[in-house]
Amino acid sequence: MKLTGDEVKHIAKLARLRLTDEEVAKFGEQLSGILSNARMLEEVDTSNVEPIAQITGLRNVTFTDEVQPCDLADKLLEQSPMPLQDHMIKVKNVF
Amino acid sequence: MIDLSIAQTKQGLKDKKFSAVELTQAYLDRIAATDEKLHSYITVTGDLALKKAKEIDKKGDYSGLLEGIPMNLKDVVCTAGIKTTACSKILENFVPPYNAHMYDRLLAAGSILLGKTNTDEFTMGSSSENSYFGVTHNPWNLEYVSGGSSGGPAASVSADQCAFSIGTDTGGSIRQPASLCGTVGLKVTYGRVPRHGCISYASSFDTIGPFTKTVEDAALVLQAIAGRSEKDATTPDMSVPDYSGFLKEDLKGVTLGVPKEYFAEGVEKEVSDSILEAIEVMKKLGAKIIEVSLPLTKYAIPTYYILVKSEGSTNMARYDGIKYGHTTDAAKELQEIYMKSRSEGFGDEVKRTIMLGTYALSAGYYDAFYLKAAKVRALMKKEFEEVFEKCDALITPTSPTPAFKIGEKTDDPLAMYMCDVLTTPINLAGICGMSVPAGFSSKGLPIGLQIIANQFKEDNLFHVGHAFEQATEWHKKKPALI
Numbered sequence: 001m002k003l004t005g006d007e008v009k010h011i012a013k014l015a016r017l018r019l020t021d022e023e024v025a026k027f028g029e030q031l032s033g034i035l036s037n038a039r040m041l042e043e044v045d046t047s048n049v050e051p052i053a054q055i056t057g058l059r060n061v062t063f064t065d066e067v068q069p070c071d072l073a074d075k076l077l078e079q080s081p082m083p084l085q086d087h088m089i090k091v092k093n094v095f
Numbered sequence: 096m097i098d099l100s101i102a103q104t105k106q107g108l109k110d111k112k113f114s115a116v117e118l119t120q121a122y123l124d125r126i127a128a129t130d131e132k133l134h135s136y137i138t139v140t141g142d143l144a145l146k147k148a149k150e151i152d153k154k155g156d157y158s159g160l161l162e163g164i165p166m167n168l169k170d171v172v173c174t175a176g177i178k179t180t181a182c183s184k185i186l187e188n189f190v191p192p193y194n195a196h197m198y199d200r201l202l203a204a205g206s207i208l209l210g211k212t213n214t215d216e217f218t219m220g221s222s223s224e225n226s227y228f229g230v231t232h233n234p235w236n237l238e239y240v241s242g243g244s245s246g247g248p249a250a251s252v253s254a255d256q257c258a259f260s261i262g263t264d265t266g267g268s269i270r271q272p273a274s275l276c277g278t279v280g281l282k283v284t285y286g287r288v289p290r291h292g293c294i295s296y297a298s299s300f301d302t303i304g305p306f307t308k309t310v311e312d313a314a315l316v317l318q319a320i321a322g323r324s325e326k327d328a329t330t331p332d333m334s335v336p337d338y339s340g341f342l343k344e345d346l347k348g349v350t351l352g353v354p355k356e357y358f359a360e361g362v363e364k365e366v367s368d369s370i371l372e373a374i375e376v377m378k379k380l381g382a383k384i385i386e387v388s389l390p391l392t393k394y395a396i397p398t399y400y401i402l403v404k405s406e407g408s409t410n411m412a413r414y415d416g417i418k419y420g421h422t423t424d425a426a427k428e429l430q431e432i433y434m435k436s437r438s439e440g441f442g443d444e445v446k447r448t449i450m451l452g453t454y455a456l457s458a459g460y461y462d463a464f465y466l467k468a469a470k471v472r473a474l475m476k477k478e479f480e481e482v483f484e485k486c487d488a489l490i491t492p493t494s495p496t497p498a499f500k501i502g503e504k505t506d507d508p509l510a511m512y513m514c515d516v517l518t519t520p521i522n523l524a525g526i527c528g529m530s531v532p533a534g535f536s537s538k539g540l541p542i543g544l545q546i547i548a549n550q551f552k553e554d555n556l557f558h559v560g561h562a563f564e565q566a567t568e569w570h571k572k573k574p575a576l577i
Binding site: 030051075 | 331438
C-alpha cells in the first residue's frame with residue numbers, strides 16, 4: 001500500500017496542513033508503511049460484530065438543565081491572538 | 096527527606112520532623128541540582144510552592160489526604176495562571192484560564208505543585224523525544240530515553256524531584272516510562288479519574304493517573320482524584336472504594352493469569368526472565384498461577400493507532416491559530432491562517448497523527464480502517480472479559496525492552512509504536528493496569544512488571560502490587576545521579 005505524492009498532498013489539504021516537498025516524500029513513505037501494517041486487521045473476522053466507541057458502556061449521560069455561574073468569557077476571549085471587537089474575535093477575510 | 100514515600104512524608108510532617116516549607120525547599124534544591132542533566136521539568140513554580148507550603152505549616156495539622164506533599168503535573172494538565180504547553184510550539188505560551196478538575200481535587204487534598212513536566216508533544220510518543228522542548232533523560236543512564244509520553248513525570252519521581260507526579264496514559268504513556276525509569280505507574284480504568292481540563296489526545300482512550308515511589312502511594316493519590324465529576328460525562332456514577340484496605344501482604348486466594356502472548360517474540364529475554372521470577376515470588380505469597388491466552392494481542396498495535404490517530408486528528412482540529420495558541424504572522428486570508436499556523440506549530444508526530452487519522456476517517460477508507468479497528472476493539476474487550484472470569488489479575492512485562500538509547504528509533508515511527516505492544520491492549524479494553532519495578536537489565540536499566548485488572552478493579556492492582564513490592568527490594572533502589 002503505497003501513497004502517491006498527490007494523495008499525501010490531498011490528505012494534508014483536508015487536514016489543513018501545508019507540507020514541504022521533503023515532508024510529502026517523508027510522510028508519504030512513513031504513512032504507507034503504517035497503513036500497510038494496519039492491513040493485517042483484515043485477518044480478523046468481524047462479521048456480526050458491533051463497533052465500540054464508549055468502552056465502559058455509558059449511554060445518554062444527562063445533567064439537570066440549570067444555569068451555572070461562569071465568569072470565563074472574557075478570559076477565554078483574551079486567549080485569542082487575533083484582535084477583539086465588540087466582544088468577538090476579528091478574523092481575516094475568508095477570500 | 097526527598098526519598099521518602101508519601102505515607103512516610105505524611106508521618107514526618109505530623110511528627111514535626113520537618114516542615115512543609117523545608118520539604119518543598121528540599122525538592123526545589125533537588126530540581127535545581129539535577130534538572131540540567133535530566134530535563135524533567137518544563138516549568139518550575141518555586142515561589143508558588145513555597146507560599147502554599149507556608150500556609151500549610153501555619154495551619155499545622157497536616158490532616159488532608161495529601162497535605163504538604165510536593166508533586167508535579169505532566170504539562171497537559173491545565174493550571175490556571177501557569178503555562179500549560181502540551182510541549183508543543185502551538186501552545187508554547189498558553190496560560191489556561193482555569194484548572195483541570197482533577198488538579199482542583201489535588202489542591203483540595205493539600206498537595207503542593209512544584210511545576211509542570213515534560214511529555215512528547217500532545218502526549219504522542221513513547222520516548223519524550225517528540226517534545227518541542229527536548230528529550231527527558233533516563234535517571235539510570237543519561238544516554239537513554241526516559242520513555243514516553245510521560246517521560247518528565249517518570250524521571251522526576253525516579254530522581255526524587257517530587258513526591259509524586261500525575262501523568263496521562265492513552266496507550267502506555269504512564270506504564271511504559273514508569274517501567275523504563277523504575278517507578279510505580281498507574282493507568283486507571285477509563286473514566287475513573289475526570290479528564291476535564293486535561294489536553295486531549297484520543298478521547299475514548301485517555302486516562303489520568305499517578306507516578307509514585309510505592310504502590311501504597313499510588314492508592315493514596317488515586318483516592319484523592321478518583322470519582323465522578325459533572326465536568327466529565329464519561330466518569331460513571333460509581334463509588335470509590337477505600338483503596339488502602341486492599342494493601343495486603345499475601346496473595347492467598349488470588350488467581351493470577353499469565354497470557355502467553357505477552358512473552359512472545361520481540362520481548363527481550365532479560366525482561367521475560369525478570370517477570371517469570373516475579374511470578375515465582377507471587378506463587379510463594381500464595382497466589383494460584385494459571386496460563387491464559389489472549390490471541391488478539393498481535394492486532395493491538397494497528398487497532399490502536401488507527402483509532403487513536405483518528406480521534407487525535409479530530410482533537411487537533413481545534414488548533415486553528417485563532418482561538419488560542421500560536422498564530423502565523425504570514426497570512427492574508429482565513430485558510431492561510433489555518434494552514435500556516437498549524438504547519439508552523441505542530442511537530443512531525445502530530446502531523447503524522449493528523450494525516451493518518453484524516454485518511455482513516457475519510458469517506459473511501461472509513462470502513463476499511465476506522466470501522467474495522469472499532470470492531471476489533473470490541474472483540475478485544477470481550478476477550479479480556481472472558482479471561483477475567485478465570486482470574487483476578489494478569490501478570491505481564493510492561494515494556495518489551497528496557498530503555499533504549501536516545502535517537503535510536505526517531506526515524507522509524509512504526510518501531511516507536513511497537514514500544515507499546517504490551518500496554519495498548521489495556522487502553523483498547525478500557526481496563527486498568529499498573530507497572531511496578533521488578534528487576535534490572537545487565538546494563539543496569541529498570542525492568543517493570545505490568546499487573547492488569549478488569550474495569551474498576553484497581554483494588555486488585557493494589558493488592559497484588561503491594562504484596563509483591565513488600566516481598567522484593569526493587570523499588571528501594573535509586574539511580575546514582577549526582
